[in-house]
Amino acid sequence: MLEVVRVTLLKLSRRQKRVLQVLADVVLLWLALLMAFLLRLGWDDLPAWDSGFLWLFVFAPLTAVPFLIRFGLYRAVLRYIGNEALSAMFKAISLGVLAFALVLFAYSQQFLIPRSVIFSYWWLCLVFLGGIRLLLRQFFLGDWFFSQTTHKAPGSLPRVAIYGAGSSGNQLLAALRQQKSLLPVAFIDDDPTLHKRVIAGLRVYSRQQAIKMFAELGVQEILLAMPSASRARRREVIESLEDLPVHVRTVPGIVDIASGRVDVADLQEVDIVDLLGRDAVAAEHTLLHRCIEQQAVMVTGAGGSIGSELCRQILAVGPRTLILFEHSEFNLYAIHAELQAQISRQGLTVALVPILGSVRDVQHVLKVLKSWQVNTVYHAAAYKHVPMVEHNVAEGVLNNVTGTLNVACAAIEAGVANFVLISTDKAVRPTNVMGSTKRLAEMVLQALSRESRVASLLDNKLTVLNRTRFTMVRFGNVLGSSGSVIPLFREQIRKGGPVTVTHPKITRYFMTIPEAAQLVIQAGSMGQGGDVFVLDMGEPVEIVDLAKRMIMLSGLTVRDDEQPDGDIAIEFTGLRPGEKLYEELLIGDNVAPTEHPKIMRAEEELMPWPALRHLLDELNNALQQQDIPHVRQLLRQGVKGYQPESAIVDWLYQHGVQSKD
Template sequence: MYSPGHIQQMIDETGAVEILLAVPSASRTRRRQVLETLEQYPLHVRTVPGFMDLASGRVKVEDVQEVDIADLLGRDAVPPQQELFERCIRGQVVMVTGAGGSIGSELCRQILSTDAKILLLFEHSEFNLYSIHTELEQRIRRESLSVRLFPVLGSVRNQERLYELMRVWAVNTVYHAAAYKHVPMVEHNIAEGVMNNVLGSLYTAQAALRAGVEHFVLISTDKAVRPTNVMGSTKRLAEMVLQALSQEVAPVLFGDEEQLHQENKTRFTMVRFGNVLGSSGSVIPRFYDQIRKGGPVTVTHPNITRYFMTIPEAAQLVIQAGSMGQGGDVFVLDMGQPVKIAELAEKMIHLTGLSVCSEANPHGDISIEFTGLRPGEKLYEELLIGDNVSPTDHPMIMRANEEHLPWEAFKEVIVNLIESVEQDDYDRVRQLLREAVSGYAPEGEIVDWMHSKRTVS
């Protein structure tokens, strides 16, 4: 038996190369303290599953796991306020767009736990829809839940399809998580980013207006604040769509037809937050894969930082923030302190029992290489456009008060943007984004594939 103060002695006497943490009930803050203590030793640190993981059937007793990166960040989630958490879900018909994505699927899992009457899974990826539907159906049978589940294939760019779904099922609440979110990918495919993120959000919101949906919650991002990329600027425009529609009498159709208006019974809410751990495109699984292969671990810049939050915590806060919206609200989640990605990579290397190869330690196991910022990537992300922020009844949720355009002015932006996209005029697209999105400051040349091909040709 060795005390925590005699770890080096234990290594010397036993030759241990791996240590298993069996402290599933400890707080995340306490687990971080333990990991910080162990980081200095040449030990591969892994964890024994917690009771809740065993009870849910996700893992077996004999399973051991890599350290949960959330433990490295050391932030304990605030338990949800039950009344807020249930307000827009219990006994209601709920629809999630992008239901198979990282945030969308977690929203579905938590909605399942909150006694919704019907849950509509709306998703354009057949595989993602099949995966989340299968998982939720198994859980419904295992836990004898009463919620009825309907997986629906479709695109947020099909307004009539969206409207018919919301009307026929009499949807009460929509969580709009469908979006293209990968910064470099959208930078190379500008037209799809604009049409999916902006027009898709407009069509989904106006379908909700026409169908009389009570609550509409947009999943936004910190990249919408003073963006340097197309993805962030399109997500800010998606926010502005909802802000423009949050008026007493709102337009319910957009296009060549004459505008139709009706009394706005839909409360539009936007929730803005940073990166979530384990999402598609997250650095964490990529770092683990690179470490397993012997390195190098690739980081874009030595000073790059990001906010991080676990997917379950983000989804819980999104649901609670959506319940507080009065119409046109932008809520910002408290993401804690930003994390330096290079330091995160170092911690991950150390906790697998390896050392960092550097100038100071040329014989180390794994090197960290800096590859340069990718198209549209920022060194630092922000959560607020201005300083006008106020607290809410929830300690982790703030309300941002930010300027936006009235509908008639915003409609002109959308018309011009669509026209420019259809003409593949990406110089004009960039100019329109500069004019409409506060703080949009693109860096570098346009790298859209079509634009680059035409320029070369």
């Protein structure tokens, strides 16, 4: 019956709802006035209706309703009424009662009533009009207060506990009660002053009481409402929950909430960054702006995971022109549309230029750099997936080495002031083609930085003055990049497993994409020419431990010899071609600090430009002849520490060998 009434009322037009509210408020005002007289005089001593007493019931709504209208009480949606509406009601009723009292004072000869009646009328109006709105809010939400505090609440919804009883936790609770997709049954908080207290109808438990609470209330999931907590703090909390058989999710970070991109109610899986527990260091304002502000900047590979984040952060600094240079049409369209929307939304004056092109087309690159008089180039275009490059050696060399050489030489001829190469930890003592090509790309820039003049691309007989400052920034894996293991693990867990790990002892360094991009920009501002900067990646992470923690935080258990009845198995598939167990960031031991605590300067050996130019010519000839064994030999000859750990698996080379057989 109640449900029929609720649905019927919700179907009324907005005008009909307002009329009902006004009528209800008039009746409640009359009731409050009558109750005020009864409390002061009693029923037997009420004035006679023909003595003017009846006129008081005419003046009461006439003095109160206009203020209720003026403060917008009839525009508020009862289902979502909050503290602001209740505050407005307090002001409206107080002013209405004051106006009513002034009317009585003006006509004191006709209406002689005790002063205490006015005070009683005021607080009774607050109780009646405010109380009815709160009751109707709960009624329309279908979420009566007592249903949240008992163990007999509807069993069809998953039961959740909210970790954090602060403002974010209460906002999340309100959102969940409105959405009715999850059933909050308890708070967990580390503040001992809140333990055993009841907040918004839910009891607050300590972390130590969590196991008992789960058994009593049947909790299936924990929602972390700690958006402003540090990563170290979030990691501590997550680790304390790992042994509990529940799924753990979290509200977004405080930066995302403040920017308006997401809401407190937008629950997410636990960010892998929270598992690493490493807080990003605040950016140096001067370093961020030095090579970008009011300058023309170009990002190659602008649609990739690193390139696109570089573009976002460069746009925030305020360049004059931002050129998005990208080979993939779809990736270029996506990042251009996103940045253009941001420019329109924020009213920026940046000229955004999307350019389709390949870094292997040196004349096209040169034309773009000259046309917009580019000051700074961030060269992020590269093939980075180790097994993919191992199977496509020629394309990997042409894109990573020849492409870098082309953009670098074009930058010199166009008079670009700053050139920053995005490198990788896989360039250190590489065991794969991708790593060796990235180290060779570093060596190209190191060698060019020592040359005062280089041959012109337009006329090989001429030379141009080299005024470009070359900088290389080397770092490890970034979370969420294309090919990252994190989304792969999540998808495997969602499908019920198994989770595949290449080797039980494999480790990797990890950093978030925004932090890496920010550090790249700052490192590029510190270079003197030919510098190799290494980002502080923290401690390496064992991938198998990462997989286990992701399984447990999904509310599942690992199936192994100790737990044969577990939910998700971890399978070891063996190292892929060219893959290393451990990644390194430094080739030698020569490393020096910089003005930024997370950036180090590495002193690496280099090859003089004439010798390197000869090696590159030989490499180009071998590529033209599709002589992959010779390509690998030349890479070993040029890149110190390159030791291939697998046979040649290049698809074209293998096909040619099989065809001969």
